[in-house]
Amino acid sequence: EPEVTQTPSHQVTQMGQEVILRCVPISNHLYFYWYRQILGQKVEFLVSFYNNEISEKSEIFDDQFSVERPDGSNFTLKIRSTKLEDSAMYFCASSERGYSNQPQHFGDGTRLSIL
Amino acid sequence: AQKVTQAQTEISVVEKEDVTLDCVYETRDTTYYLFWYKQPPSGELVFLIRRNSFDEQNEISGRYSWNFQKSTSSFNFTITASQVVDSAVYFCALKGGGNTDKLIFGTGTRLQVFP
Numbered sequence: 001e002p003e004v005t006q007t008p009s010h011q012v013t014q015m016g017q018e019v020i021l022r023c024v025p026i027s028n029h030l031y032f033y034w035y036r037q038i039l040g041q042k043v044e045f046l047v048s049f050y051n052n053e054i055s056e057k058s059e060i061f062d063d064q065f066s067v068e069r070p071d072g073s074n075f076t077l078k079i080r081s082t083k084l085e086d087s088a089m090y091f092c093a094s095s096e097r098g099y100s101n102q103p104q105h106f107g108d109g110t111r112l113s114i115l
Numbered sequence: 116a117q118k119v120t121q122a123q124t125e126i127s128v129v130e131k132e133d134v135t136l137d138c139v140y141e142t143r144d145t146t147y148y149l150f151w152y153k154q155p156p157s158g159e160l161v162f163l164i165r166r167n168s169f170d171e172q173n174e175i176s177g178r179y180s181w182n183f184q185k186s187t188s189s190f191n192f193t194i195t196a197s198q199v200v201d202s203a204v205y206f207c208a209l210k211g212g213g214n215t216d217k218l219i220f221g222t223g224t225r226l227q228v229f230p
Contacts, residue, residue: 031216043160043206043220056217091160098216101148101167106160 002026004107006092012113013082021077021110023092029105031098032075034067036060036088037109043091049075050098079112087114117142119209121221128197129229136192136224138207144168146212149183149190154223155203163205166190168212197228 005024013019025032034046047057049067066078075094079086089111093104118141128134140149151163164174166183174181178195194201204223210216 033216033218035218042222043208043218045217045219048216056215058217089158093160095216099214101165101210103150103162103165104216104218105162106152108157108159111158 002028004092004094004105006090006107006110008110009108010111010113012115015084015114016081019079019082019112021079021090021092021112023075023077023107024073025075025092025094026096026105027073029094029096031055031095031104032067032069033093033095033104034077035091035093035106037091038088046077048098055098082112082114084114087112117144117209117211117219119207119219119221121205121207121224123224124222125225125227127227127229130198131196132228133193133195134197134226134228136194136205136207136226138190138192138221140188140190140207140209142209142211144211144213148210148212150208150210150218151181151190151192152206152208152220153203154206160206163192194226197226199228199230202226202228 032049037043048055064080089109091109093106095102095104120139147168149166153161180193182191206223207221208218
């Protein structure tokens with residue numbers, strides 16, 4: 001079964017450094033998402049992306065965050081200057097269609113640890 | 116405002132017991148979508164089921180069943196004859212029917228099944 005893949009599985013970064021998290025969505029999916037889960041807490045929406053544009057973002061997704069689809073397969077989340085509170089599990093997801101009952105399929109996540 | 120409440124933070128059962136995970140949601144949308152996801156100890160988020168607001172038919176899939184009741188804004192999940200492999204955190208999630216793809220997650224219920 002096709003799946004969303006995320007790399008790396010674990011990223012350790014010094015505070016203030018830039019980090020890029022990578023995702024390869026399911027190939028025929030057109031809608032892409034990032035969520036995060038701070039340890040022991042619920043999963044929170046960050047951003048949705050369609051047709052090379054951000055379609056929706058949460059208040060968490062401030063100017064430090066950006067997303068990009070640099071080629072036909074990858075979808076990346078960049079955090080420009082990391083803070084301690086950015087430590088979390090980051091999940092990428094994709095869906096075939098948006099604004100519908102189509103489920104979002106999640107990757108295994110990247111655990112980001114900021115020192 | 117949209118909200119998902121999973122009042123049970125942790126449930127422990129012995130193998131072969133039946134267990135029901137509660138989910139109560141709030142939304143003003145007339146069309147909306149509900150989902151259950153499983154997060155095993157390995158950390159990934161696995162899609163289990165979706166339900167449209169206009170489809171109140173309950174569903175059974177093997178040992179899993181879901182009870183959607185619009186009148187009480189609940190979408191409960193029952194595991195029959197639980198197994199150790201069912202041990203995980205289970206998240207209920209809501210998506211509105213308008214121009215949004217944002218999944219709003221509950222805080223999750225940690226299910227521990229002991230042999």
